[in-house]
Amino acid sequence: MWIVYAIGSSFFAGITAILAKCGIQKTDSDVATAIRTFVVLLFSWLMVLITGTWTGITQISAKTLLFLILSGLATGASWICYFHALQKGDINKVVPIDKSSTILTILLALLFLHEGLTWGKVVSTILIGVGTMLMISRKENVAKKEEQGNSWLIYAVLSAVFASLTAILGKIGINGVNSNLGTAIRTTVVLIMAWLMVFVTGKQHEVRKIEKKELGFIGLSGLATGASWLCYYKALQNGPASVVVPIDKLSILVTIAFSWIVFHETLTKKAAVGVTMITVGTILLALI
Numbered sequence: 001m002w003i004v005y006a007i008g009s010s011f012f013a014g015i016t017a018i019l020a021k022c023g024i025q026k027t028d029s030d031v032a033t034a035i036r037t038f039v040v041l042l043f044s045w046l047m048v049l050i051t052g053t054w055t056g057i058t059q060i061s062a063k064t065l066l067f068l069i070l071s072g073l074a075t076g077a078s079w080i081c082y083f084h085a086l087q088k089g090d091i092n093k094v095v096p097i098d099k100s101s102t103i104l105t106i107l108l109a110l111l112f113l114h115e116g117l118t119w120g121k122v123v124s125t126i127l128i129g130v131g132t133m134l135m136i137s138r139k140e141n142v143a144k145k146e147e148q149g150n151s152w153l154i155y156a157v158l159s160a161v162f163a164s165l166t167a168i169l170g171k172i173g174i175n176g177v178n179s180n181l182g183t184a185i186r187t188t189v190v191l192i193m194a195w196l197m198v199f200v201t202g203k204q205h206e207v208r209k210i211e212k213k214e215l216g217f218i219g220l221s222g223l224a225t226g227a228s229w230l231c232y233y234k235a236l237q238n239g240p241a242s243v244v245v246p247i248d249k250l251s252i253l254v255t256i257a258f259s260w261i262v263f264h265e266t267l268t269k270k271a272a273v274g275v276t277m278i279t280v281g282t283i284l285l286a287l288i
Helices: 002-023 029-051 053-059 062-088 091-099 101-112 119-135 140-148 151-173 179-200 204-209 212-238 241-249 251-262 269-287
Strands: none
Touching (some): 002 029, 002 062, 002 091, 002 212, 002 251, 029 053, 029 179, 062 091, 062 179, 091 119, 091 151, 101 151, 101 241, 241 251, 241 269
16 A cells, blocks of 8 residues: 555655746745645645644654654755755756655665665665656756756756655654654654744745745645645555655656746756656555
């Protein structure tokens, strides 16, 4: 059953990137992140109330709470970097780098969760890694533009690193904790972090300047994120992190499809081969 949740997480995560891109055309990425996190917070705590799992708060150990908080901080950092990258770069370039966190997650799962490393995982990791490199190869018609500003690349890489830490810390932090409750606690941490970033940078006044259309897309991206999170941590609670995470990363297929429909972003032949390699590697990893 955890595979179904992992696939659901992948779908909603793929939609999130598109909705978010639509919502940050003019809106500052930090402000957008803070607003959508508030939507996710409402969504996650609503699920806690519906499922009646809020009573489990008193049973959470100090160690588990610590890892949930650390996971939330890693998530917040990943989101902030991710949306900075999305605002500055093309979706088809930012998303593959963010999804490359799969490789680091597998290595961290080996070191800290002792999930083991087989030849199948090695082959899958190589396919995903090479595929990612092909995906981020530049298109000739945007090469000059990228040479003028590659700050999005730094943010995308940092997003991938923090996303990997999120998965490992989250796996440790949800032991003995209902996935809905764990998600709600983590989201609370992310919300505090996101709004602190807004106030520290003095961007709180920009909230009133957001266009209604973009605000709507930001809200929808928050709902999609909430659905993705709930599915993701439900899958992570019952399945191995080294398999759940790669399936979740297949959201790249959903993102690429919608980026073509909405933003008319096309893939080069190398990028198409890269997508295929990432997909094959991920599926192989899930079947091991």
